[in-house]
Structures are given as structure tokens and as C-alpha cells.
Amino acid sequence: MIVLGIETTCDETAAAVVERTDDGHGRILSNVVLSQISEHAEFGGVVPEIAARAHVEVLDAIIARAMNEAGAVYERLDGVAAAAGPGLIGGVMVGLTTAKAIALVHHKPLIAVNHLEAHALTARLTDATPFPYCLFLASGGHTQILGVLGVGDYLRLGGTVDDAIGEAFDKTAKLLGLGYPGGPQVEKEAAHGDPERFALPRPMAGRHDANFSLSGLKTALRLEAEKISPLSDADVADLCASFQQAVAEVVMDRLRTGLKLFRERVGAPTMLVCAGGVAANQAIRKALHRVAFEIGISLVAPPPALCTDNGAMIAWAGAERLALGLTDPLSVAPRARWPLEEVAKPAQPVAAK
Numbered sequence: 001m002i003v004l005g006i007e008t009t010c011d012e013t014a015a016a017v018v019e020r021t022d023d024g025h026g027r028i029l030s031n032v033v034l035s036q037i038s039e040h041a042e043f044g045g046v047v048p049e050i051a052a053r054a055h056v057e058v059l060d061a062i063i064a065r066a067m068n069e070a071g072a073v074y075e076r077l078d079g080v081a082a083a084a085g086p087g088l089i090g091g092v093m094v095g096l097t098t099a100k101a102i103a104l105v106h107h108k109p110l111i112a113v114n115h116l117e118a119h120a121l122t123a124r125l126t127d128a129t130p131f132p133y134c135l136f137l138a139s140g141g142h143t144q145i146l147g148v149l150g151v152g153d154y155l156r157l158g159g160t161v162d163d164a165i166g167e168a169f170d171k172t173a174k175l176l177g178l179g180y181p182g183g184p185q186v187e188k189e190a191a192h193g194d195p196e197r198f199a200l201p202r203p204m205a206g207r208h209d210a211n212f213s214l215s216g217l218k219t220a221l222r223l224e225a226e227k228i229s230p231l232s233d234a235d236v237a238d239l240c241a242s243f244q245q246a247v248a249e250v251v252m253d254r255l256r257t258g259l260k261l262f263r264e265r266v267g268a269p270t271m272l273v274c275a276g277g278v279a280a281n282q283a284i285r286k287a288l289h290r291v292a293f294e295i296g297i298s299l300v301a302p303p304p305a306l307c308t309d310n311g312a313m314i315a316w317a318g319a320e321r322l323a324l325g326l327t328d329p330l331s332v333a334p335r336a337r338w339p340l341e342e343v344a345k346p347a348q349p350v351a352a353k
């Protein structure tokens with residue numbers, strides 16, 4: 001089956017066409033992403049109103065390009081999928097309404113995809129990863145450890161109680177006068193810094209749940225920076241290196257606990273999978289490899305372009321749901337908040353392919 005997917009929940013306007021074969025394999029026919037980073041950079045973060053307007057302006061052209069590059073025509077589509085949340089509501093409305101219009105005009109099924117579910121299922125598009133696997137999702141808006149047991153079947157093992165990891169990177173960068181988005185800048189600075197110079201905390205380490213807390217770490221960093229202000233270039237590099245090391249160690253500790261909870265509740269995971277922009281960070285990747293190695297499983301890391309927000313993941317999640325007969329009425333509402341536990345699952349458990 002062939003599905004068009006639309007993503008507008010944050011600051012990327014994206015559309016893609018993806019094919020799913022009957023045996024569950026995926027192929028990306030086109031994947032067009034337009035980042036709004038430059039429009040938000042001067043504000044040091046995403047401005048919802050600017051984002052929504054920017055989506056309206058470019059979405060039609062992005063969809064046309066995705067259809068064109070895929071050599072697809074609307075009549076040949078099997079479904080139209082859009083991220084219906086969670087995310088910035090103005091943007092979500094733009095993408096979902098557009099998908100509804102296309103579905104209505106061309107008499108195609110609509111699939112309202114949960115953005116987090118799309119991140120969770122991407123490893124099946126890229127690597128045909130079998131269920132059940134453990135997902136570490138870390139982006140600017142989300143930090144979660146999840147059991148991915150089947151389409152629509154997710155077990156939340158842990159999450160952040162305050163800032164997302166990407167958000168902590170972004171705030172650290174802002175504090176140190178580096179650009180937006182902060183993650184890549186902090187990583188670049190950290191490469192020539194001393195990770196041992198500042199004794200930053202490892203929040204939540206050793207706790208029996210698999211939750212994260214990043215705001216204390218960010219505050220500790222600010223206090224260290226204030227103590228030695230004005231900062232030299234070497235100070236900035238050392239602060240970034242110490243921060244990144246603290247985050248990587250926290251990720252290892254929290255994931256070890258998350259994987260332990262997974263084994264207790266589900267059994268052995270097939271793989272450890274990562275998703276979200278933060279997974280592009282090499283120090284964090286190394287930490288993930290190490291944790292996976294310790295328990296004898298592999299790390300599946302989709303290419304960075306599919307780890308960050310994109311249309312292919314929405315189209316793929318749409319195709320996975322459509323294959324199970326999970327479609328949505330045109331009356332489906334966009335949702336700013338939409339926990340994975342509230343995603344509809346198949347009426348009958350389906351043997352995973």
C-alpha cells in the first residue's frame with residue numbers, strides 16, 4: 001500500500017510518500033522536509049504563532065513536491081496520514097485539515113497519527129525491527145523510554161518530569177551564548193572541552209523508576225558558569241563537555257533501569273532503538289551502544305534525517321495502522337496533548353510481522 005504522510009507538529013513542514021509491502025517492509029518513495037529553524041533562531045526557540053503561519057504558507061507546495069518526487073498520483077494512494085498531535089496546536093490543525101481535504105476529495109481513508117507513535121515505529125520502516133523493542137525517544141519536546149509491543153500497544157517505562165533532553169541542550173546553549181538549536185553547538189564545543197572540570201549532578205541516578213529530570217542539571221551548570229564569569233572560550237568548552245558527559249551518564253543509568261523494567265514486564269526486548277534529534281549526538285549514541293552491548297542486544301539507530309521530525313515516519317505509521325484497519329473519521333480532532341496510552345489499538349491483538 002502507498003500512503004501520503006504530513007507532519008506539522010513543531011517547526012518542520014514535511015510530507016512524504018511511503019510504500020508498505022504486505023510482508024511489512026517499507027520503502028520511502030519521497031521525503032520532503034522544510035525546516036523553519038531560521039525563522040525561529042532570533043527568538044532562541046520555536047514561536048508557535050510563527051510556526052503555524054509558516055506551515056500554512058508552504059504545506060501545499062511541500063505536498064506537491066513529495067507527490068511529484070514519488071511519481072505518485074492521488075488516485076493511487078491507499079491512504080492519507082497526518083500527525084494529529086501531540087504538538088503545537090496551530091501547526092497540527094494545518095496539517096490535519098489539509099490531510100482531511102485530500103482524503104475527502106479523493107475518497108481515501110484518513111489516518112490521524114500520533115507523532116510519538118510515528119517516532120516509535122520508524123525502526124520498522126528502516127530496519128524491519130520486530131516487536132517487542134525498547135525505544136529511547138529524546139527530542140526537543142520529548143524524553144521517554146517506551147516498550148513498543150505492537151502497533152498501538154505502548155508501555156511507558158519512564159519519561160522526564162521536567163525538561164526534555166533536547167530542551168536542556170538548547171537552554172544550555174542559550175545560557176552560554178551559543179546558537180539555536182543548541183544540541184549540535186554544545187556537542188561541537190564539548191569536543192574540545194574537559195568533561196571532568198565541573199562536578200555536575202547526575203539527577204535521578206540509581207532510582208528504581210526510569211524517569212529523568214534535567215532542570216537541576218541545567219541550574220547547576222548555570223551556577224558554575226556564574227561563579228567563573230566572564231567565560232573564556234575554554235570555559236565554555238569545558239562547561240559543554242561536563243554537561244554532555246553528565247547527560248550521557250544519566251541516559252545510561254536511566255536506560256539500564258528502563259531495560260530492567262522492560263524485562264520484568266514484557267520479557268527480552270529484540271532491540272534497543274533510538275529516535276529524536278538528540279540521538280544524533282555521538283556521546284549519547286556511544287552511551288546507548290554501551291547499554292545495549294551490556295545486555296547483549298543491538299542498537300537500531302535510524303539515519304539522523306529519520307530520527308528528527310519528518311513526513312516519512314508519519315506516512316509509515318499511517319501505513320502500519322491502515323494495514324490493521326485502523327482509520328479515522330473526518331471529524332477527528334487535532335490534539336495538543338496526546339499520551340501514547342490513549343492511541344487506539346487493534347480490537348484483536350494481531351500477530352506481529
Ligand code: KG4
Pocket residue numbers: 010138139140141142165166167169170181182183184187276277278279280281282307308309
Ligand atoms: O527530533 P527533533 O529534530 O525535533 C523535535 O524536538 O521534535 O529534535 C530537536 C532537538 C533539539 O532540542 C536539538 O537541540 C536536539 O534535538 N539535538 C541535539 C543534537 N542535534 C539535535 N542534542 C544534542 N546533540 C546533538 N548533536
Ligand code: ZN
Pocket residue numbers: 115119139276308309
Ligand atoms: Zn518529534
